[in-house]
Amino acid sequence: MKILILGADGYLGWPTCLYFSQRGHEVVGIDNYFRRNATKELGSESLIPVPDLPQRVKIWEEITGKKIDVHIGDITDYEFLLNIFREFSPDAVIHYAEQPSAPYSMIDRDKAAFTLQNNLTSTLNIVYAVKETNPDCHIIKLGTMGEYGTPNIDIEEGWLEIEHKGRKDKFLFPRQAGSLYHTTKVQDTDMLWFYVRTWGLRVTDLMQGPVYGLSTEETDLDPQLMTIFNYDEVFGTVLNRFIVQAIAEYPLTIYGKGKQVRGFLNLKDTMQCAYLAATQPAKQGELRIFNQLTEPFSVNQLADKVKTVGDKLGYKVTLNSIENPRVEKEDHYYNVQYTGLLELGLEPHLLTDEILTGLFNIVSQYKDQINKKAIFKGIKWK
Numbered sequence: 070m071k072i073l074i075l076g077a078d079g080y081l082g083w084p085t086c087l088y089f090s091q092r093g094h095e096v097v098g099i100d101n102y103f104r105r106n107a108t109k110e111l112g113s114e115s116l117i118p119v120p121d122l123p124q125r126v127k128i129w130e131e132i133t134g135k136k137i138d139v140h141i142g143d144i145t146d147y148e149f150l151l152n153i154f155r156e157f158s159p160d161a162v163i164h165y166a167e168q169p170s171a172p173y174s175m176i177d178r179d180k181a182a183f184t185l186q187n188n189l190t191s192t193l194n195i196v197y198a199v200k201e202t203n204p205d206c207h208i209i210k211l212g213t214m215g216e217y218g219t220p221n222i223d224i225e226e227g228w229l230e231i232e233h234k235g236r237k238d239k240f241l242f243p244r245q246a247g248s249l250y251h252t253t254k255v256q257d258t259d260m261l262w263f264y265v266r267t268w269g270l271r272v273t274d275l276m277q278g279p280v281y282g283l284s285t286e287e288t289d290l291d292p293q294l295m296t297i298f299n300y301d302e303v304f305g306t307v308l309n310r311f312i313v314q315a316i317a318e319y320p321l322t323i324y325g326k327g328k329q330v331r332g333f334l335n336l337k338d339t340m341q342c343a344y345l346a347a348t349q350p351a352k353q354g355e356l357r358i359f360n361q362l363t364e365p366f367s368v369n370q371l372a373d374k375v376k377t378v379g380d381k382l383g384y385k386v387t388l389n390s391i392e393n394p395r396v397e398k399e400d401h402y403y404n405v406q407y408t409g410l411l412e413l414g415l416e417p418h419l420l421t422d423e424i425l426t427g428l429f430n431i432v433s434q435y436k437d438q439i440n441k442k443a444i445f446k447g448i449k450w451k
């Protein structure tokens with residue numbers, strides 16, 4: 070297959086490029102270095118230094134003999150994106166290239182406006198480029214479990230059948246985002262659903278939970294192939310942050326009661342999910358939605374797991390319940406349906422002590438690079 074990966078320099082995009090390339094697919098990647106620039110501006114760069122994208126693909130080629138083409142540019146520039154679609158004519162496009170941070174979108178009006186413009190325009194441009202060059206191209210879009218929020222009913226896989234005054238219909242599951250970033254993801258889904266209905270595109274929307282981890286079969290081939298790893302409150306996901314905090318002997322930052330539950334997955338499983346979605350595509354005229362998680366945990370459960378393993382490894386891990394900077398329910402019902410990807414063939418890597426120990430072992434090699442000041446600044450929702 071010919072796969073276009075948008076956001077190829079990112080935490081998920083880079084290992085996805087390698088995953089597809091390793092399996093013999095033709096890969097083209099695009100990135101504009103937004104994440105590198107934003108983290109530099111915030112003083113919280115990747116813990117693990119990563120070469121730039123052209124250097125990374127050169128290293129990949131030297132090690133495996135496999136070639137990945139990359140373009141540095143902004144996909145909100147329609148002509149730039151369209152030209153790549155015209156030249157490459159992908160069978161599938163994987164859209165990771167968004168502003169991915171809830172706290173970043175809540176910093177101020179400008180960051181909110183940027184998030185809105187970047188995320189919605191990028192999705193719109195993909196839709197138009199696909200329609201203009203090859204309407205059969207499968208769009209795989211990264212959504213988030215945060216689109217649903219934390220309703221007091223079971224969360225279904227994308228859709229809800231409703232019976233109202235004796236009549237029935239199927240609707241997108243009600244969404245109640247908890248940040249402006251999550252709101253853009255809801256709007257993306259609405260936009261994709263509109264164009265699927267109107268133009269008959271084929272789309273898979275992956276409602277992904279927070280990802281943790283650093284290791285994939287391909288990135289493990291050489292330290293220079295590792296993915297970007299942020300541990301600050303803005304760009305780091307919670308379990309990755311807790312591991313770094315434990316190693317730095319910085320009390321784990323538990324927001325409020327810590328009873329917030331989310332559905333998590335290992336980086337290796339994100340690779341599998343993207344691959345399963347691409348190789349078993351949605352039908353023409355279908356918006357297919359999967360809830361992309363393998364295990365739900367509360368924040369307290371994660372903190373306890375990190376403490377148990379960290380203490381065994383000789384760290385002095387302490388927990389600190391701090392005033393919640395976010396506006397969110399701290400104690401709520403959470404029951405999610407997530408069978409779609411398992412039915413496609415997903416084989417989950419669950420969060421065992423062994424996996425946590427592996428993560429501790431990799432991160433501890435970069436212990437001296439941890440900048441404690443970058444860990445928590447307290448970006449408030451209001």
Ligand SMILES: NC(=O)c1ccc[n+]([C@@H]2O[C@H](COP(=O)([O-])OP(=O)(O)OC[C@H]3O[C@@H](n4cnc5c(N)ncnc54)[C@H](O)[C@@H]3O)[C@@H](O)[C@H]2O)c1
Pocket residue numbers: 075076077078079080081082099100101102103104105142143144145164165166167168169170187191211212213214277278279280281297306
């Ligand atoms: N990491 C997670 O836990 C997680 C969970 C749920 C959903 N997601 C979603 O998955 C996607 C990827 O997440 P990630 O963690 O890899 O984030 P990331 O920031 O590491 O990756 C996104 C990449 O896209 C690039 N990018 C952003 N805007 C661009 C533009 N206009 N043009 C070109 N490149 C652009 C960035 O520079 C970055 O390298 C995002 O859409 C995110 O919302 C991530």
